[in-house]
Amino acid sequence: MIQFDKKSLQFLKDLKENNNREWFTEHKKEFTKAQNNAKEVYAAIREKLETHDEIEAFKLFRIYRDVRFSKDKTPFQPHFAGSFSRKGAHLRGGYYLRIRPGESFLAGGFWEPNKEDLLRIRKEFEIDDSEIRAIISDKNFIKYFEGKLEGEELKTAPKGFEKEHPAIDLIRKKGFIAIRKFTDQEVISDNFLEEVEASYKALRPFFDYMSDVLTTNLNGESIL
Numbered sequence: 001m002i003q004f005d006k007k008s009l010q011f012l013k014d015l016k017e018n019n020n021r022e023w024f025t026e027h028k029k030e031f032t033k034a035q036n037n038a039k040e041v042y043a044a045i046r047e048k049l050e051t052h053d054e055i056e057a058f059k060l061f062r063i064y065r066d067v068r069f070s071k072d073k074t075p076f077q078p079h080f081a082g083s084f085s086r087k088g089a090h091l092r093g094g095y096y097l098r099i100r101p102g103e104s105f106l107a108g109g110f111w112e113p114n115k116e117d118l119l120r121i122r123k124e125f126e127i128d129d130s131e132i133r134a135i136i137s138d139k140n141f142i143k144y145f146e147g148k149l150e151g152e153e154l155k156t157a158p159k160g161f162e163k164e165h166p167a168i169d170l171i172r173k174k175g176f177i178a179i180r181k182f183t184d185q186e187v188i189s190d191n192f193l194e195e196v197e198a199s200y201k202a203l204r205p206f207f208d209y210m211s212d213v214l215t216t217n218l219n220g221e222s223i224l
Contacts, residue, residue: 002044004099006188008034013101016078024076035063038080038099041193048197049084049095053204056087079103086207089224092214093207095200104187106196108203109149109177110210117214122158122171124213129167135209140202144180151175176210178203 011034015024024031042060049055060082067073079100086093096107113121125132136147153172157163161171180199186192215224 001190002040003190003192004041004187005034005037008037009099009101009184009188012078012080012099015076016101019074019076019078021075031063035080038082041099042080042082042097044193045097045196046084048193049200052201054087054091055084057085059083059085090211090215091207092211093203095203097196099187101184104182104184105179106182106199107150107177107179108200109151109175109206111151111175111177113175118174120214121176121210122161123218125167125170126161126165127218129170131209132170132206135205138205141178141206144199144202145178148178149173150177150179178206 007030011027011030014027015031018024039060042058046055046058060080061077063077063080065072065075065077067075079098081096081098081100083097084095086095093109098105110117110121135141136145136149141147149170152174154174156172157165157168158171161168165171182192182195186195215222217223
């Protein structure tokens with residue numbers, strides 16, 4: 001059975017406490033084992049995803065940090081992180097998973113939509129926010145994501161929108177992300193992959209709705 005090994009999690013804990021090149025070089029063998037374990041886990045998650053969604057690509061992010069423009073000069077990310085992209089222009093949204101001691105989470109949605117997509121989403125909410133509210137208030141969305149969408153937001157209404165609009169809490173947002181956090185014990189449990197898959201399945205109504213919005217104009221006509 002494939003699962004994230006407690007030794008892999010311990011390696012990440014040790015890396016967080018010894019985030020320097022000398023220590024990393026001395027423990028390269030442990031890193032390789034942990035990375036291979038992570039690759040197995042992400043591959044198994046992709047396999048599960050592809051039973052109920054179309055995945056075009058997967059990216060496992062490098063553990064090496066780009067410190068050129070950062071005040072934080074620690075050279076490594078003490079975590080494994082990967083993203084799954086849905087296939088084609090008609091399937092919008094993406095899946096993400098980060099495994100980091102004490103700070104593991106999965107997420108899905110629209111992190112930084114381009115200005116055209118953001119305006120289209122806001123216009124949809126302006127016209128009718130009942131469908132998106134029904135989705136995020138569904139029992140499964142509440143179970144896995146506490147019934148809310150995360151993301152940066154403006155302090156006031158975007159240009160062209162009324163400050164007192166009933167959907168201004170949604171319209172103000174600059175991103176639309178659902179997040180579920182995991183404890184270390186949950187990450188190394190034997191049902192972690194099943195919990196990840198169940199969470200991703202709970203995102204589908206949200207993804208289906210947003211895909212429909214972003215592939216049609218305000219009249220509901222396809223723009224693809």
